[in-house]
Amino acid sequence: MNRVFNFLSILIISITSNAHALDKGDIEKRPLTAKQVIGDIRINGLADDTSWQRATWQPIDKLILGDMPSKADFSGRFKVMWDAQQLYLLVEITDDILFDQHADPRHLYWDDDCLEIFIDEDASGGNHQFNYNAFAYHVALDNQSVDIGEKNADGSDNFVLLNDHITSSWRRSETSPNKVIWEMSVRVYNDSFSLDTPLGEKPSQPVSLFAGKVLGFMLAYCDNDGSKEREHFIGSVDIEAVNGNKNLGYITADVFQKLTLVN
Ligand SMILES: [Ca+2]
Numbered sequence: 001m002n003r004v005f006n007f008l009s010i011l012i013i014s015i016t017s018n019a020h021a022l023d024k025g026d027i028e029k030r031p032l033t034a035k036q037v038i039g040d041i042r043i044n045g046l047a048d049d050t051s052w053q054r055a056t057w058q059p060i061d062k063l064i065l066g067d068m069p070s071k072a073d074f075s076g077r078f079k080v081m082w083d084a085q086q087l088y089l090l091v092e093i094t095d096d097i098l099f100d101q102h103a104d105p106r107h108l109y110w111d112d113d114c115l116e117i118f119i120d121e122d123a124s125g126g127n128h129q130f131n132y133n134a135f136a137y138h139v140a141l142d143n144q145s146v147d148i149g150e151k152n153a154d155g156s157d158n159f160v161l162l163n164d165h166i167t168s169s170w171r172r173s174e175t176s177p178n179k180v181i182w183e184m185s186v187r188v189y190n191d192s193f194s195l196d197t198p199l200g201e202k203p204s205q206p207v208s209l210f211a212g213k214v215l216g217f218m219l220a221y222c223d224n225d226g227s228k229e230r231e232h233f234i235g236s237v238d239i240e241a242v243n244g245n246k247n248l249g250y251i252t253a254d255v256f257q258k259l260t261l262v263n
């Protein structure tokens with residue numbers, strides 16, 4: 001009898017510890033890799049480029065803010081690839097209502113439907129809220145990209161358009177109209193990026209990408225279907241809450257996932 005009890009205890013303990021390992025494995029044991037593009041990817045909201053067949057889907061299913069939406073309200077997944085010039089993203093979003101209440105791309109953009117692409121060129125981690133140690137691009141439904149820049153001279157927030165960094169195009173799926181196919185190419189800038197070009201100098205240039213390079217990366221979607229503020233914020237990384245708050249990606253690159261470029 002004792003032996004049966006012992007056997008059951010061991011079984012229960014091993015099932016519990018396995019479940020724990022699977023939970024943690026979401027972030028730490030599933031490293032994100034991006035394969036290199038072969039040929040061209042046309043940024044046009046059509047996923048028929050042959051390179052996309054080399055990449056595997058990654059989920060956008062970790063709740064950051066609000067309550068967990070139903071699959072019809074929001075669900076999403078993405079693929080990421082690279083060549084020497086840029087990263088490529090294919091994002092498939094199901095969202096029942098597309099909503100863009102603020103016409104100005106720099107005004108309260110996080111309360112409109114938008115995709116957020118977080119990039120930390122050297123995977124340094126650390127604070128990036130008012131500097132370019134990392135970027136938190138918000139790509140709006142009008143395909144414009146905005147991030148918080150260095151503060152204005154009077155100390156106020158400075159929302160800057162960085163449309164040179166991202167080429168974006170999306171369209172609704174022909175077979176499933178609530179599904180949006182969103183393609184983007186992202187030029188990667190390091191922490192020496194500046195909006196101001198001193199007289200006689202060249203503007204900041206994106207870095208070249210190569211196999212083996214490791215970046216900090218995260219993807220997320222702000223879903224609003226008609227409320228004053230966004231209803232759900234769902235990302236690709238299971239962020240550890242600090243004082244109950246998981247909405248940390250726009251402040252620190254410490255919560256990003258590591259993305260390794262491979263052949
Ligand atoms: Ca395409």
Ligand SMILES: [Ca+2]
Nearest residue numbers: 073095096225
């Ligand atoms: Ca929705």
Ligand SMILES: [Ca+2]
Nearest residue numbers: 120122124133
């Ligand atoms: Ca950095």
Ligand SMILES: [Ca+2]
Nearest residue numbers: 095097224225
């Ligand atoms: Ca929406």
